[in-house]
Amino acid sequence: MSRLVDRVPDYVRGFERYVPSRPDAALMRQYGVSHLFRLNNNENALGPPPSAMAAIAAFAPERAAVYPSGDAYDLRHALAARFGKSPEQFLVGNGSCEVISSVIKAFCAPGDAIVTADKTFAVYEWVARFSGVEVRLVPLVKQGLDPGGMLAAVTPDVKVVFVCNPNNPTGAWWRKAALERFLRALDGRALVVLDEAYREFVDDPDFPDGMEVMERHANVLVFRTFSKMYGLAGLRVGYLCGALEATDIVRRTHIAYSVNTVGQIAAAAALADDAEHIAATRRMAAGAGDCLRSLFSELGLEYISGAGNFIMVRTPISDTLLYRRLMQKGVMVRTMTGFRYPNWIRVSLAQEAAMQAFSRALRTALDAK
Amino acid sequence: MSDDLCVAMEIPPDVAFASSLAGTARTLAERMGFGRRENLRFQLAVEEFCICLAGLAQPGQPLRADLTGKRHLLRAAFDFRAADLSLGGLNITACTVTRTDGAHAGDLGLLLAAKAADRFHLEHLGADRFVIVAEVDRAYPVLAPVNAPQTMRPPFRLIDGRDPARLTQAAALALAAYPAWQLPSSFRTPEKFADMVLGGQVACAISVDAAGQTAGFLAWSPCSEQALAFSGPFVFASGQDRAEVARQVLDGFLEAVARERYVIVLSFRATDDLIQSYFEPLGVLQACADDGCGQQPVIFRHLREDAGLAVWCSPMIEDFLRASYDRLAMPRDLLPVEEPTSRSRRDSLLGTTLDRQRDLAELQPFLDGRDMAENLAAHVAAIRDKGINRILCYMDLSRAWEAALAGDLIRAGFVPKLVLPYAGQADKVVWQHEQAR
Numbered sequence: 001m002s003r004l005v006d007r008v009p010d011y012v013r014g015f016e017r018y019v020p021s022r023p024d025a026a027l028m029r030q031y032g033v034s035h036l037f038r039l040n041n042n043e044n045a046l047g048p049p050p051s052a053m054a055a056i057a058a059f060a061p062e063r064a065a066v067y068p069s070g071d072a073y074d075l076r077h078a079l080a081a082r083f084g085k086s087p088e089q090f091l092v093g094n095g096s097c098e099v100i101s102s103v104i105k106a107f108c109a110p111g112d113a114i115v116t117a118d119k120t121f122a123v124y125e126w127v128a129r130f131s132g133v134e135v136r137l138v139p140l141v142k143q144g145l146d147p148g149g150m151l152a153a154v155t156p157d158v159k160v161v162f163v164c165n166p167n168n169p170t171g172a173w174w175r176k177a178a179l180e181r182f183l184r185a186l187d188g189r190a191l192v193v194l195d196e197a198y199r200e201f202v203d204d205p206d207f208p209d210g211m212e213v214m215e216r217h218a219n220v221l222v223f224r225t226f227s228k229m230y231g232l233a234g235l236r237v238g239y240l241c242g243a244l245e246a247t248d249i250v251r252r253t254h255i256a257y258s259v260n261t262v263g264q265i266a267a268a269a270a271l272a273d274d275a276e277h278i279a280a281t282r283r284m285a286a287g288a289g290d291c292l293r294s295l296f297s298e299l300g301l302e303y304i305s306g307a308g309n310f311i312m313v314r315t316p317i318s319d320t321l322l323y324r325r326l327m328q329k330g331v332m333v334r335t336m337t338g339f340r341y342p343n344w345i346r347v348s349l350a351q352e353a354a355m356q357a358f359s360r361a362l363r364t365a366l367d368a369k
Numbered sequence: 370m371s372d373d374l375c376v377a378m379e380i381p382p383d384v385a386f387a388s389s390l391a392g393t394a395r396t397l398a399e400r401m402g403f404g405r406r407e408n409l410r411f412q413l414a415v416e417e418f419c420i421c422l423a424g425l426a427q428p429g430q431p432l433r434a435d436l437t438g439k440r441h442l443l444r445a446a447f448d449f450r451a452a453d454l455s456l457g458g459l460n461i462t463a464c465t466v467t468r469t470d471g472a473h474a475g476d477l478g479l480l481l482a483a484k485a486a487d488r489f490h491l492e493h494l495g496a497d498r499f500v501i502v503a504e505v506d507r508a509y510p511v512l513a514p515v516n517a518p519q520t521m522r523p524p525f526r527l528i529d530g531r532d533p534a535r536l537t538q539a540a541a542l543a544l545a546a547y548p549a550w551q552l553p554s555s556f557r558t559p560e561k562f563a564d565m566v567l568g569g570q571v572a573c574a575i576s577v578d579a580a581g582q583t584a585g586f587l588a589w590s591p592c593s594e595q596a597l598a599f600s601g602p603f604v605f606a607s608g609q610d611r612a613e614v615a616r617q618v619l620d621g622f623l624e625a626v627a628r629e630r631y632v633i634v635l636s637f638r639a640t641d642d643l644i645q646s647y648f649e650p651l652g653v654l655q656a657c658a659d660d661g662c663g664q665q666p667v668i669f670r671h672l673r674e675d676a677g678l679a680v681w682c683s684p685m686i687e688d689f690l691r692a693s694y695d696r697l698a699m700p701r702d703l704l705p706v707e708e709p710t711s712r713s714r715r716d717s718l719l720g721t722t723l724d725r726q727r728d729l730a731e732l733q734p735f736l737d738g739r740d741m742a743e744n745l746a747a748h749v750a751a752i753r754d755k756g757i758n759r760i761l762c763y764m765d766l767s768r769a770w771e772a773a774l775a776g777d778l779i780r781a782g783f784v785p786k787l788v789l790p791y792a793g794q795a796d797k798v799v800w801q802h803e804q805a806r
Contacts, residue, residue: 022677321649328698340623
């Protein structure tokens with residue numbers, strides 16, 4: 001009576017699956033509400049750009065019977081045209097999570113290590129752990145990634161350093177000079193993943209452009225996504241761009257045909273006409289940020305408001321209790337204990353109606369304490 | 370990396386293999402450096418369980434034995450299949466109950482196995498598959514409490530909590546400074562506590578002051594697949610420093626477990642240094658002793674968002690459950706389950722853990738049986754005879770048959786006190802036997 005679990009590597013056996021939140025309809029039934037403001041995943045409340053919406057609407061249902069382009073051929077060409085690079089420098093995945101997985105599979109063997117921050121996007125750490133790869137977590141300094149600490153953590157067995165810029169969930173980011181100093185000091189001793197999932201929300205000229213940085217550093221891979229600014233989270237399209245050699249290595253461990261046709265078409269269309277969409281989204285995020293900062297100041301709550309379409313706030317009660325109380329009012333936020341910020345929540349920045357609903361629900365929930 | 374020593378064997382359900390399994394148990398205990406007395410008890414438990422299960426297991430189905438030597442205990446786990454399992458002999462009351470049908474109170478072998486082991490646990494894995502786990506503890510010396518230094522100097526910082534000398538000292542400090550009900554039993558033998566940490570059964574967040582003196586700590590260990598139970602924070606600093614040290618070890622604890630598999634953390638013995646806003650109250654348990662009655666709060670917090678659950682619910686505690694879940698703002702679907710009109714198994718089985726130092730007995734239903742009501746009453750009487758006042762019983766609401774025991778528990782004098790979210794496969798109800806004062 002041999003047990004299935006005995007055949008599983010220790011690093012898989014000891015890993016716990018991620019439990020995503022239930023569908024909206026199930027949550028609304030559970031919490032007895034008729035409407036749900038989703039402020040938990042930093043989706044773009046404005047939706048996709050009009051050009052992407054039109055492309056999705058024009059998709060002929062019968063085409064669902066045909067496999068998508070296995071390597072997102074048209075989308076890679078659109079990205080190449082947009083950024084002035086070779087299509088071969090791009091690799092498109094089913095969201096950037098898939099690309100993270102492909103990079104770790106390509107560069108790390110069990111026993112190798114990665115370096116990242118202790119309070120950052122969790123998927124780097126998860127994929128490494130269930131792949132048997134050691135994770136070295138460097139504490140944040142003043143809510144930002146610590147270049148010196150990350151450099152000190154790089155030893156010969158470290159294959160990849162993940163730099164989330166701007167950092168999710170703090171919104172802190174490295175300026176051009178800081179990134180350049182870091183890359184020079186690293187001197188090619190490890191691959192650097194520059195995850196720019198929220199870069200389109202930053203308009204500061206001192207924000208480093210990964211597409212330009214990777215031209216000078218062959219060990220840099222830039223990650224971007226269509227899930228945030230481009231409002232295509234439901235279609236799951238992310239990509240990486242790097243030097244030809246680095247991209248080719250990752251392509252070997254990347255599953256072809258993983259990105260669906262509608263996602264590829266919508267993403268390419270979104271790129272074609274995004275200026276007004278980006279401007280409108282930034283306006284919405286700025287207005288919502290002002291609203292929430294005022295609210296938190298009025299309530300005397302500590303908050304962290306950096307780049308991106310989200311704000312973190314420290315809660316005077318358990319974040320998970322606050323989550324449930326907000327859910328009873330039809331507002332869904334992200335608890336931050338799992339990001340190693342116990343008793344903080346992260347709130348996505350959305351339109352005024354959602355921010356007002358959150359404001360009312362928060363006041364009520366805290367009054368009940 | 371764990372320094373456990375493990376041996377796994379798959380044997381036919383045949384008593385002829387019992388002595389070779391006992392021989393393996395002896396070798397394991399010797400290799401782990403256990404004393405003669407623990408070694409013999411372990412051998413006896415393994416051999417008797419093997420003989421009994423050979424008779425109970427389905428013919429042709431192998432019996433799997435996993436023997437594990439840890440720093441602080443020896444463990445034997447038997448994985449087997451049985452069509453109509455009856456293990457009444459494992460009840461702590463087995464030698465005192467006389468059945469009305471004249472039969473002996475369980476098998477003598479089971480009785481011996483239960484007495485030889487320090488504890489056992491039965492898990493029903495579904496259909497006809499079960500796992501029974503028996504453990505024998507290493508004997509440790511009881512150390513004297515140690516008083517905390519008079520002065521502590523900031524800054525305080527967290528350190529790696531795996532230094533045996535530091536762990537032993539920390540447990541001894543807590544032993545001197547906190548009442549028994551707030552302390553894990555392992556603190557009374559601080560070397561055991563250190564071994565449990567080094568063996569990975571317990572983890573610690575330890576704060577030290579500028580001079581490296583232990584300023585406080587918090588210890589935790591799993592109490593189910595989804596829940597961690599913690600003790601503390603134990604704080605040895607004074608004045609305004611207490612709050613800082615408490616916050617440091619609590620933050621260190623939560624950050625350490627935030628990305629582990631657990632859904633909640635809970636505590637039956639949180640200290641006054643706990644930062645209340647980090648947690649939610651679940652309820653209170655009554656604690657009566659010779660010098661009067663007190664209340665012991667039980668607290669918890671989620672580590673992630675609650676995804677909701679469906680739980681079994683007897684009509685006899687529906688109002689209690691609805692009120693509890695409403696207060697906790699916790700979405701639950703209550704699935705009605707009625708009291709059984711008949712039960713196929715003759716003997717019920719209750720797991721019992723006794724802790725005289727903490728004046729606590731904990732009951733866990735393992736198998737339902739026609740004698741459940743009498744068995745509950747017999748357990749309560751036996752525990753009271755030992756002079757223990759606090760008797761708790763845990764009901765896992767993921768199992769319909771357990772949820773259906775509400776009537777038996779109420780008739781035996783138990784009262785539902787609180788709900789522990791995710792403390793079992795699903796939520797658990799904690800019942801307490803009413804103390805007559």
